[in-house]
Amino acid sequence: MQIRDIGEQGLLAKLQKFCPPEVIGDDGAILTTTPGTSLVVTTDILVDGVHFSDRTTTPFDVGWRAAAANLSDLAAMGAVPLGITVGLCLPPDLAVSWVEALYEGLTSCLEISQTPIVGGDICRSSQITVAITAFGEVDPNFTIRRHAAKVGDVLLATGIHGASKAGLELLLNPKIGANLSALARESLIKAHQQPNPRLDVLPHLQELYANSTPVTIAGMDSSDGLADAVLQICRASSVGAMIEMSQLPIAGAIAHLVSAPEALNWTLYGGEDFELILSLPVEKAQLLVEQLGNGATIFGKIIPGTAVKLVDSQGHNPEIILTLDRGFQHFR
Amino acid sequence: MQIRDIGEQGLLAKLQKFCPPEVIGDDGAILTTTPGTSLVVTTDILVDGVHFSDRTTTPFDVGWRAAAANLSDLAAMGAVPLGITVGLCLPPDLAVSWVEALYEGLTSCLEISQTPIVGGDICRSSQITVAITAFGEVDPNFTIRRHAAKVGDVLLATGIHGASKAGLELLLNPKIGANLSALARESLIKAHQQPNPRLDVLPHLQELYANSTPVTIAGMDSSDGLADAVLQICRASSVGAMIEMSQLPIAGAIAHLVSAPEALNWTLYGGEDFELILSLPVEKAQLLVEQLGNGATIFGKIIPGTAVKLVDSQGHNPEIILTLDRGFQHFR
Numbered sequence: 001m002q003i004r005d006i007g008e009q010g011l012l013a014k015l016q017k018f019c020p021p022e023v024i025g026d027d028g029a030i031l032t033t034t035p036g037t038s039l040v041v042t043t044d045i046l047v048d049g050v051h052f053s054d055r056t057t058t059p060f061d062v063g064w065r066a067a068a069a070n071l072s073d074l075a076a077m078g079a080v081p082l083g084i085t086v087g088l089c090l091p092p093d094l095a096v097s098w099v100e101a102l103y104e105g106l107t108s109c110l111e112i113s114q115t116p117i118v119g120g121d122i123c124r125s126s127q128i129t130v131a132i133t134a135f136g137e138v139d140p141n142f143t144i145r146r147h148a149a150k151v152g153d154v155l156l157a158t159g160i161h162g163a164s165k166a167g168l169e170l171l172l173n174p175k176i177g178a179n180l181s182a183l184a185r186e187s188l189i190k191a192h193q194q195p196n197p198r199l200d201v202l203p204h205l206q207e208l209y210a211n212s213t214p215v216t217i218a219g220m221d222s223s224d225g226l227a228d229a230v231l232q233i234c235r236a237s238s239v240g241a242m243i244e245m246s247q248l249p250i251a252g253a254i255a256h257l258v259s260a261p262e263a264l265n266w267t268l269y270g271g272e273d274f275e276l277i278l279s280l281p282v283e284k285a286q287l288l289v290e291q292l293g294n295g296a297t298i299f300g301k302i303i304p305g306t307a308v309k310l311v312d313s314q315g316h317n318p319e320i321i322l323t324l325d326r327g328f329q330h331f332r
Numbered sequence: 333m334q335i336r337d338i339g340e341q342g343l344l345a346k347l348q349k350f351c352p353p354e355v356i357g358d359d360g361a362i363l364t365t366t367p368g369t370s371l372v373v374t375t376d377i378l379v380d381g382v383h384f385s386d387r388t389t390t391p392f393d394v395g396w397r398a399a400a401a402n403l404s405d406l407a408a409m410g411a412v413p414l415g416i417t418v419g420l421c422l423p424p425d426l427a428v429s430w431v432e433a434l435y436e437g438l439t440s441c442l443e444i445s446q447t448p449i450v451g452g453d454i455c456r457s458s459q460i461t462v463a464i465t466a467f468g469e470v471d472p473n474f475t476i477r478r479h480a481a482k483v484g485d486v487l488l489a490t491g492i493h494g495a496s497k498a499g500l501e502l503l504l505n506p507k508i509g510a511n512l513s514a515l516a517r518e519s520l521i522k523a524h525q526q527p528n529p530r531l532d533v534l535p536h537l538q539e540l541y542a543n544s545t546p547v548t549i550a551g552m553d554s555s556d557g558l559a560d561a562v563l564q565i566c567r568a569s570s571v572g573a574m575i576e577m578s579q580l581p582i583a584g585a586i587a588h589l590v591s592a593p594e595a596l597n598w599t600l601y602g603g604e605d606f607e608l609i610l611s612l613p614v615e616k617a618q619l620l621v622e623q624l625g626n627g628a629t630i631f632g633k634i635i636p637g638t639a640v641k642l643v644d645s646q647g648h649n650p651e652i653i654l655t656l657d658r659g660f661q662h663f664r
Contacts, residue, residue, distance in 0.1 A: 009656075026478050026568075027408040027552055028374030030470065035367050042360030043417040043465060045453045076359040085375040087419070087463040121377045121463075131419040131453075131463035133375060138362065146358050220359055236358075324341075 003099065004092035011099065011122060018103040020116045029118035031082055037137035042073035048128035056171040059098045061193040062130065063105025065272075069223060070134035071113060071197035072274040076221035078144040078202060079136030083118035084110065086132055089125030102130070113199050141214035142206060146236035148218035149279035155241060155300040156285045158198050158275045158292065161226045162263065163251040165270025167192025169258075176257055184253040191251070195274040197221075204291045208284050219278035227268040227322050229277035230300070231308050235324075237279070240305035243322070245312045249297040268310075268322070335431070336424035343431065343454060350435040352448045361450035363414055369469035374405035380460035388503040391430045393525040394462065395437025397604075401555060402466035403445060403529035404606040408553035410476040410534060411468030415450035416442065418464055421457030434462070445531050473546035474538060480550035481569035481611035487632040488617045490530050490607045490624065493558045494595065495583040497602025499524025501590075508589055516585040523583070527606040529553075536623045540616050551610035559600040559654050561609035562632070563640050567656075569611070572637035575654070577644045581629040600642075600654070 003011055033039065044066065046052060052062050067084065074081050086106065090099065106117065115134075167188040170177045177185050198221070209215045218237060222229045226248070234241050245264070254263040279302055280288065289296045303309075310320040335343055365371065376398065378384060384394050399416065406413050418438065422431065438449065447466075499520040502509045509517050530553070541547045550569060554561045558580070566573050577596070586595040611634055612620065621628045635641075642652040 027405040028372045028411070028466075028468075030409065030472075030475065031371040031373065032472075033365060033369075033371050037365075039363040039365050039371065039414070039467065040360045041363065041415065041417055041451050041465075041467060043419050043451050043453050043463075045419040045421060045455050045461075045463065047421055047455050047457045050456050073359040077362065079360070082371070083373065085373055085465050087375050087377040087465075089377060089379055089421075089459075089461055119373055119375050121375050123377050123379050124382050125379045125459055125461060127421075127458050129377075129421055129457060129461055129463075131375075131377060131461075133373075133417050133419075133465035134360075135371070135373065135467065136360075140362075140364075143362065 001096045002093050003090055003096055006096060008122060011096065014096065014100060015103055018107050018117055029083065031118060033082065033137050036139070038140045040074055040077045040079035040136045040138050041133065042070055043131070043133040044069045044073070046130045056168060057193065059101035060105035063102040064109040064194045066130045066132050067106045067109035068195045068197045068274055070132045071109070071115065071199060072221045072223055074134055074136040075197050075199045075202060076144060076219065076276060077138060078142055078217065079138040080202070081113050081115040081134060081136045081199070083116045084132050084134045086117055086120040086130070088120065088122045089127065089129035090122060091126055091128065092124055094128065109194070142209065144217045144219045146218065146220050146233050148216040149233050149237035149239050149302050151239055151302050151304050153218065153279040153302040154282045154285045154298045155230060155243065155302065156278045156280055156288060156296055156298050157222070157226060157249045158201055158296045159273060160249045160251045161222060161273050161275065162254050162266035162270045163188050163191035164195060164272040165266040166251060166254050166257055179256045180253055188251065188253055191273065195272065197274055198276045201276055201292070204288060207291070208287055217278060217280065219276055222273050222275045222277050223271060225269045225271040226277060228271070228324065231322060231324050233277065233279055234306065234308055238306070240303045241300055241308045242303050243300035243308065243310045245310055246314070247297060247299040249299060333428045334425050335422055335428055338428060340454060343428065346428065346432060347435055350439050350449055361415065363450060365414065365469050368471070370472045372406055372409045372411035372468040372470050373465065374402055375463070375465040376401045376405070378462045388500060389525065391433035392437035395434040396441040396526045398462045398464050399438045399441035400527045400529045400606055402464045403441070403447065403531060404553045404555060406466055406468040407529050407531045407534060408476060408551065408608060409470060410474055410537070410549065411470040412534070413445050413447040413531070414467045414469055415448045416464050416466045418449055418452040418462070420452065420454045421459065421461035422454060423458055423460065424456055426460065441526070474541065476549045476551045478550065478552050478565050478568035480548040481565050481571050481634050483571055483634050483636050485550065485611040485634040486614045486617045486630045487562060487573060487575065487634065488610045488612055488620060488628055488630050489554065489558060489581045490533055490628045491605060492581045492583045493554060493605050493607065494586050494598035494602045495520050495523035496527060496604040497598040498583060498586050498589055511588045512585055520583065520585055523605065527604065529606055530608045533608055533624070536620060539623070540619055549610060549612065551608055554605050554607045554609050555603060557601045557603040558609060560603070560656065563654060563656050565609065565611055566638065566640055570638070572635045573632055573640045574635050575632035575640065575642045577642055578646070579629060579631040581631060
């Protein structure tokens with residue numbers, strides 16, 4: 001069954017089961033917010049052939065990743081999600097089951113943080129496009145912002161990096177993974193297909209600062225890569241950084257897939273791991289590493305200046321200056 | 333200069349001047365809300381070739397109309413705007429000036445209600461797509477909802493209807509407007525190109541109910557046509573309606589363009605006038621007509637049952653039952 005067989009109203013009727021019934025039927029959704037909080041808003045667009053393709057991404061995973069990217073942006077601000085809206089552009093000959101699977105992926109990812117879909121719009125287009133806007137609420141005395149890094153802070157990354165890129169490469173070229181265990185392989189592919197936005201880190205951070213609010217923690221997510229996050233934080237904070245190559249939170253299995261320099265590239269520039277990159281006083285960072293059961297890594301420090309340097313304290317390599325040019329750019 | 337010449341970062345740099353500087357540079361925008369209000373969220377997508385085309389719509393007007401459609405949805409809930417996000421899908425060979433004109437149109441329409449652009453995303457696509465999400469806040473004791481119409485209410489429309497459709501037809505077939513004065517012509521075209529969301533009606537409504545809150549006023553906007561609005565309100569409220577043909581708020585100049593039955597069609601089904609259709613007790617409706625300086629019309633009443641009937645009290649025509657089938661549907 002194609003979308004044109006059931007039309008806009010028919011498709012909307014099928015999608016309503018994914019939304020809380022109380023929000024359906026008006027020009028907009030009405031949501032109650034917690035007094036004293038500020039509203040946080042973020043938006044992302046995914047386009048077929050640019051951000052996903054049938055080769056590597058099922059419609060379920062397109063939905064999961066779209067939700068994850070937006071929830072990750074909320075986590076990167078320290079915000080708790082309130083809801084998302086879903087704008088869809090769809091070709092009339094697309095299968096209705098594709099759209100239902102997309103919504104199943106969206107709601108499966110949203111379920112973890114109990115985030116509802118509170119609105120949407122669908123229209124005809126030649127290219128599948130998924131436009132998500134997420135909104136959350138944040139305690140104005142406890143926010144995460146890019147501009148707050150200070151000289152002397154250390155850089156901390158949650159999770160591992162390069163795994164999403166490795167998973168994508170495994171999907172594109174299955175034979176490069178011949179050396180990997182089935183478990184390692186699945187784990188990398190899942191990192192690409194169903195990344196986890198790190199909203200779970202926020203309560204730990206709040207605990208760390210329980211006695212010292214108001215606070216603005218420095219950080220952002222690593223959706224465009226670990227290197228990009230460090231560069232953006234440094235630019236916004238007018239500081240430099242030194243990244244210790246041996247301390248990078250590299251996905252171990254990558255070493256079995258590609259050469260060491262390429263593994264380094266994936267870790268720094270792969271993107272879409274949707275982890276948090278934070279700049280914290282060292283004692284807070286160490287406590288957070290403990291609280292997350294070593295699910296976080298201190299990999300560098302903030303220094304004066306504006307340069308972001310990649311160093312090898314063993315002295316085997318010259319110092320490398322990182323730039324924004326390597327980040328993912330559209331239109332080129 | 334095309335978008336591919338300056339890339340994503342170059343384009344973002346040019347668009348930043350349209351956004352308040354304090355919201356730029358993080359993963360999301362942080363907005364302060366008024367204590368005691370609820371959040372209202374609405375989203376709309378416009379696609380090149382579906383919702384607009386170069387023949388009838390300049391990029392400035394695409395932006396104006398996109399902002400207007402979303403602000404109209406907020407007005408239709410009784411909400412005051414807080415901000416919008418703008419998601420853009422753009423072909424790499426599109427002129428940068430096109431995107432700047434789009435943003436000028438957006439901000440010109442938003443300026444009237446002092447609504448900021450607080451976020452966005454841009455990406456590559458084969459078809460220009462503009463995805464807007466608007467946020468507003470509403471006093472939970474004073475909302476406009478579709479489900480609140482009661483038997484005995486009268487139906488009121490702000491403004492006139494069919495003008496946007498007439499303007500579109502004049503743009504597509506300029507020769508049909510040969511009988512029209514330049515002023516009438518311009519006015520219809522402007523109704524299509526730069527419709528005004530009716531946020532200005534809200535303070536009048538609040539005044540009407542100043543001594544009788546909490547209240548849920550029945551209504552919605554006429555973005556999909558006057559008939560669609562009446563049908564949606566009736567369906568949500570489990571009531572019927574009787575529309576008096578001679579009282580319809582028809583754009584006078586339409587009579588010089590097309591036959592009477594076609595003028596009626598445009599008025600009922602034309603859509604995109606972005607006026608408000610309200611169901612109110614008759615005394616409130618009459619006061620609102622006075623307050624708006626006759627910029628509103630009582631055109632029918634709510635009756636028991638589920639049918640929406642179009643009647644001619646002169647008895648010249650048989651009663652007509654309206655259905656949702658005539659509304660604008662995608663995918664067919």
